[in-house]
Amino acid sequence: MILPGATLGVLGGGQLGRMFTLAAHSMGYKVWVLDPDPDSPTGSMADRHLQAAYNDTAALDEMASGCAAVTTEFENVPAETLEFLEARIPVRPGSKAVAIARDRIREKSFIRDLGLPTADFFAINSAADLEQACAGLTMPALLKTAQFGYDGKGQIGVNDLAQARLAFDDLNEAPCVLEECVQLEQELSVILARGTDGQTAVYPPGENLHVKGILDTTCVPGRFDDDVAASARYMALKLANAMDYRGVLAVEFFITTDGRLLINEMAPRPHNSGHYTIDACLTSQFEQQVRTVCGLPPGSTRLLSAAVMVNVLGDLWSKGPPRWQHLFAETHTNLHLYGKEEARPGRKMGHFTSLADDPTEAMRIAERVRVAIDPAAPDEA
CATH class of the missing domain: 3.40.50.20 (Rossmann fold)
Incomplete structure (x- = not known):
C-alpha cells in the first residue's frame, strides 16, 4: 500500500x-x-x-x-x-486497459467478444469498408472516429452510403466505427472501482440525459427497473474483470424502446456522470481513484441521498455572470466550479448537485436552480 x-x-x-x-x-x-x-x-x-x-x-x-x-x-x-x-x-489503470477503452474499434470488438450486447457496428479502416457496412446495417447510422471523440465530437449521422462516404471524408478518413442508431428510451451509467486484488465496489447506476451530445443531468437512484440496474452492474463487472482492471471505470449504457440494454462505451477513469458521488456517497469516485492507485481497498459506495447532478456549460456566461446567489439560497444544492478562465459554448465549467429524499424531489430542486442562476431569467426565478 x-x-x-x-x-x-x-x-x-x-x-x-x-x-x-x-x-x-x-x-x-x-x-x-x-x-x-x-x-x-x-x-x-x-x-x-x-x-x-x-x-x-x-x-x-x-x-x-x-x-x-x-x-x-x-x-x-x-x-x-x-x-x-x-x-x-x-x-493504474495500466496501458493495456487504456488501449482498449481509448479506441472504439478495439473497445466494441472487445465487448462483443465477451458476449455482451452493443448496437450493431462495423469497423471502418478505409473507404472500401463503407459499402459492406452500410449494406449490413439498418440506416440511419452514426460514423464515429475510433479515437479522440468525446461530448458528441468526431461523429456524423448518415442515412445512406453516399452520406457515409462524405462523412468519412469530413473525418479525414481516420479509422472509424459505423454504428446503427438505436431508438433510446433511457441512458444510464455504472461507475465502479476495482483494486489491485480484484476487490470491486460498484455505485448505484445513474440515469443520464444528454443534450447535443453532452451530458446534461445524472439522476440517482436511476428511474428504471431493478433488473435493469442489476444487468448493468453485471456487465460492467464482467468488463472490469476481463481487463483485470485497476482503477475507476465508467460504463455507459443505452436502454432501447424495445427493452434492450446495450453497452455504449466505457471510460478508464472517473466520469462526468459520477460527479454526484462527491456529495451523495460515502466515498467519492475521486477518493476511489486515489485508493485504487495506492493499492488501498475501495471504499463504500453507499448512497446517502438521492441526487441530481447538472452540468454547467460555458453557454451560461454568454448572457452575463451566473446568478450564484440563487444557487446558494438552496440549502440542499452544492456548487463545484473547475477553475477554467474562459467560458466557451459547450465547455464544462462546473456542475451542481441537488440532494433530496427521493430522485423526483432532487430533480425538482435541480431544475429550479438551473432556471434561477440563468442571467436571462426573470428576477423572481
Whole structure:
C-alpha cells in the first residue's frame, strides 16, 4: 500500500485531475500533474505542475522519480507514455486497459467478444469498408472516429452510403466505427472501482440525459427497473474483470424502446456522470481513484441521498455572470466550479448537485436552480 505522505502523479490537467487532486490532498497525499497547458485546472491545485508534452521523456523521467504511482484523467494519453512509466512505477489503470477503452474499434470488438450486447457496428479502416457496412446495417447510422471523440465530437449521422462516404471524408478518413442508431428510451451509467486484488465496489447506476451530445443531468437512484440496474452492474463487472482492471471505470449504457440494454462505451477513469458521488456517497469516485492507485481497498459506495447532478456549460456566461446567489439560497444544492478562465459554448465549467429524499424531489430542486442562476431569467426565478 502507498500511504499518506507519498506523492502521486496524474497525467492530464482538466477538471477530473483537479478533483482527483482535491481528494488526494484531503487524504494526505501530494500530487504532481503533467500537462502542457500553463492554465490547466489541475495545475493550479497540484503541488507541482510539470508543464510539458505527454511524450517529453525528461518530464516523464522526473515524474517516475518523484511519484510513488501514476494515474490518468483522460484516455488519450499516448500509449508510449503509459508504457514508459509503468516500466518504472505502478500505473493504474495500466496501458493495456487504456488501449482498449481509448479506441472504439478495439473497445466494441472487445465487448462483443465477451458476449455482451452493443448496437450493431462495423469497423471502418478505409473507404472500401463503407459499402459492406452500410449494406449490413439498418440506416440511419452514426460514423464515429475510433479515437479522440468525446461530448458528441468526431461523429456524423448518415442515412445512406453516399452520406457515409462524405462523412468519412469530413473525418479525414481516420479509422472509424459505423454504428446503427438505436431508438433510446433511457441512458444510464455504472461507475465502479476495482483494486489491485480484484476487490470491486460498484455505485448505484445513474440515469443520464444528454443534450447535443453532452451530458446534461445524472439522476440517482436511476428511474428504471431493478433488473435493469442489476444487468448493468453485471456487465460492467464482467468488463472490469476481463481487463483485470485497476482503477475507476465508467460504463455507459443505452436502454432501447424495445427493452434492450446495450453497452455504449466505457471510460478508464472517473466520469462526468459520477460527479454526484462527491456529495451523495460515502466515498467519492475521486477518493476511489486515489485508493485504487495506492493499492488501498475501495471504499463504500453507499448512497446517502438521492441526487441530481447538472452540468454547467460555458453557454451560461454568454448572457452575463451566473446568478450564484440563487444557487446558494438552496440549502440542499452544492456548487463545484473547475477553475477554467474562459467560458466557451459547450465547455464544462462546473456542475451542481441537488440532494433530496427521493430522485423526483432532487430533480425538482435541480431544475429550479438551473432556471434561477440563468442571467436571462426573470428576477423572481
